[in-house]
Amino acid sequence: MRLATAALFVGLAMVATGSQKEELCAPEAVNVTDADFCKGLEVFYPEVGNIGCMVVPSCNSYRQKITLWPQPIVKFPKASESATYILVMVDPDAPSRSSPQARFWRHWLVTDIKGTDMQKGAIQGQELTAYQPPTPPPHSGFHRYQFSVYLQEGKAISLLPEENAARGFWKMDQFLSRFHLSEPEASTQFMTQNYEDSPDAHVPIRGSSKPKDKLKMSGFALLVCVHLAHHL
Structure with missing residues (x-):
């Protein structure tokens, strides 16, 4: 007994x-400098929840899992119900933050998102660039993955043929200028690195x-x- x-x-x-x-x-918060980019936008992935302004932790194989998860839930709670929005997701650190020659790598571009959908995180609209998960190259350090929401104001948004040809080397500033898109209504970012560069890179994913x-x-x-x- x-x-x-x-x-x-x-x-x-x-x-x-x-x-x-x-x-x-x-997740842990990004540093003060990187936190300046975080303004009113929320980004939710499975298991880790809202990682806006956060660093994806290496534990539980999260840095590997995020390369496999589908598109996140992106919420702008203060979106106007009568407005339409544009969502942009880019990696400004391609191929690395110290040498970003391929910036801005376009991971996701959606237009014509209703304000009501933006409030609840249902990203529905015209997908000009399909979602591509974060896949930072090995040995390239931490990458920022930035989400920005712009007020569309009835504009017809499109990509040029040369922009459609590749995701990398995207001249995002020229795109924004072409459609007179100024400051984003909301934005946020998270950081992660290649899972093979993480301390627990060889710990198997749970359930494998x-x-x-x-x-x-x-x-x-x-x-x-x-x-x-x-x-x-």
Whole structure:
């Protein structure tokens, strides 16, 4: 009986320790300079939630998962219900932040989004560039993935043939100037790097068929269990 009760305490302690590790796996805020870009826009991905103005954590294989997840939910809560909007997602750090010759890499471009849809994050409209997940190259450091929402004001928006030909080297400033789009109504960004460059790059994604790490108990939890078992 005493042995069974002690085993129960061990199991509970292991579960508690695992829960603490889960709680620690959360996005951290970008630095103050990068935070200036974050103005009223929310970007939600599975599992990590709203990562606007955040750094995608390396734990739980999130930096690998984000390359596989579908398009995020993008919300602009203060959008006008009667307006239409343009959503732009770019990587200004292609191929790297220190040498961004291929900026702006166009990851997503949607026009004619109703204000009511923008409020609830249902991005429906004319998709000029289909969504492409963040895929920063290996050994290129952290990349910023920037989302901007512009007021369309009835303009017919299109890409030039040469713009449609490639996502990279996009002259975004010329595109905005061509349609007289000034400051975005809202914007945000998140940061991530290639998952192979992360500290836990070779930890298998949860639910995969690869061998899982054995559950480990912290030294503190083990001491608590031994102490309780000793007094049973």
